[in-house]
Every structure is written in structure tokens, then in C-alpha cells.
Amino acid sequence: MVQGMHGDALKVRIQAPPVDDKANLALIEFLAGALELPRHNIALASGARGRCKTIMVRGLAPGSIADRLAP
Numbered sequence: 001m002v003q004g005m006h007g008d009a010l011k012v013r014i015q016a017p018p019v020d021d022k023a024n025l026a027l028i029e030f031l032a033g034a035l036e037l038p039r040h041n042i043a044l045a046s047g048a049r050g051r052c053k054t055i056m057v058r059g060l061a062p063g064s065i066a067d068r069l070a071p
Helices: 022-035 062-069
Strands: 002-006 009-012 042-046 054-057
Touching (some): 022 054, 022 062
Antiparallel strands (some): 002 009, 042 054
């Protein structure tokens, strides 16, 4: 669930545990659904082991991403 902005980042809450990449996969699944894109258009660019992640999204302009994820 999108919680809103946290500084210059978007805060998203995921229920999956951070074990065996379950949280990362759940985040990608959530973003794919929210952005109405196939999962292969969304990739984790950095932060696989941390709380702060950088996500790469293919197929949408940055403005469109922000509009679709706005809480």
C-alpha cells in the first residue's frame, strides 16, 4: 500500500517478510498491479537488501508513474 512521500522517496508498505527476497518480489508485484504493467517491466535497480530501494520502470513516463501511484 502506498503510504505517501517520505522526503524525496515514495513510501510503500509490503506485508511480505524480508526473507528469501519475498518482500522484493511482493513490491514488484504490487507496483506492476498499481501501474498496470507486466512484472517484467519493473526491476529492482538497487537496495535489494535494504529498506531504501531504487526501482526501474519501463514503459511509462515519470509523470505517469507518479499519477498512478498517488495515494
